[in-house]
Amino acid sequence: MSERVQNRSAGQGPGSKAERRLAAQLAAKKAAEAKRRRQSILGAAVGVIAVVALVGGLVWMNSGDDDKKPTAGSPSSAAATPAQEQQPTAPAPQQLPPGADPALAKEPTVGKGTGELTKLTVTTLIKGKGAAVKAGQQITTNYVGVLYKDGKPFDSSWSRGEPATFPIGVGQVIPGWDKGLVGVPVGSRVQLDIPAELAYGKTPPQGAPAGPLRFVVDVLAAQ
Template sequence: MPATPSQQGVDDVSERTQENRSEGQSPATKAGRRLAAQLAAQKAAEAKRRRQAWAGGLAGVAVMALLIGGFVWIDSKRDDKPSTASGANPSASAAAPDAPTAPPALQLPEGSDPALGTKPTVKAGTGELKKLTVTPMIKGTGPAVKKGQNITTNYVGVFYKDGKEFDSSWNAGQPVTFPIGVGQVIPGWDQGLVGVTVGSRVQLDIPGELAYSNDEAKAGGRPAGPLRFVVDVLAAQ
């Protein structure tokens, strides 16, 4: 049933009142909401910028830490490498301080036989040895050895009867120097080497009485009986 005029009027008034109320409150409410939304957006953006700045700072610190660590590692690697002086031979620096050194090269007389640079093989003698016997093996071209001179020699000594070696300057790696003809060596050397020319190799067959003795007790631990030496005369002065 249609509303009565009076009722219709009441309803119209009520609707207008609600519209007016709504129109009166809407602008303020919308402005407040927009302001609140803007403030919230600004706060959110500021928080995001702070997070990004914090993350960027941490990343920068991490990068710097990695770079510093890398430099330290490289320097430690450099420190681990052995340093050598300029022009130094790396292989020489590896040698131990107490390592044995090679003996100096043998200096042979000028114009001498190259065989003097090699240790001779000495064999046993034959028969009974009754006197000093000097047998030239290589004839040197230098001056003759004189009594009282200091001579430099290489030698091998063996027992005359069996050829067993008991002494050798070759084993020590260098020649020996001593005065000759003045009683500083056994009589067989004093007598047998005077007059031998420098650069010579001679064989000395020495009976026990001109060596250390035929009696082991008198020899005092040195080789007793007849001996054979092969001697290279390298210098005399």
């Protein structure tokens, strides 16, 4: 009896060792698979973080570029209606006609008028040497416009940094310009004192000044 028990125990010993080895191998395999899964998940998480960081960096760079971009604005020309306020800019170099007085390269100082203005008054400040302006021509001018009564500026080609070009004597500008600039020699600087009825009238359009006006105009070209 004891011999059979011993033989049975002897037979079970190797089997128990094999089972333990198999169990150890299975445990090691499971541990390795778990490690690979953790590494895979960690790698995916790192990839997602990298993509998010890259996208965030691009968005930040683009937003920075937008902040640096100047806002594009196209100031409306005062050639047809010289009465709109403009944002000051650095004056561009002025192209003067041949033989013109160098003073035309500098913006004039314009003061207020005196007394009651009842008629158009043209005062020559600098007389040009060019041909007289004719009705229907395209003229190029620099000008400053102020309110006659207090000298408050309301429009200037100098502040826009470029002269204004427009037809003269054909109703494209206020009557005071049409009447006052025809006949002025190219290269001249003239002062136009314009009563309200020859400016924008008693009820001027939106944005235009009311009352009598004073302009100092440089006639740079006529074609």
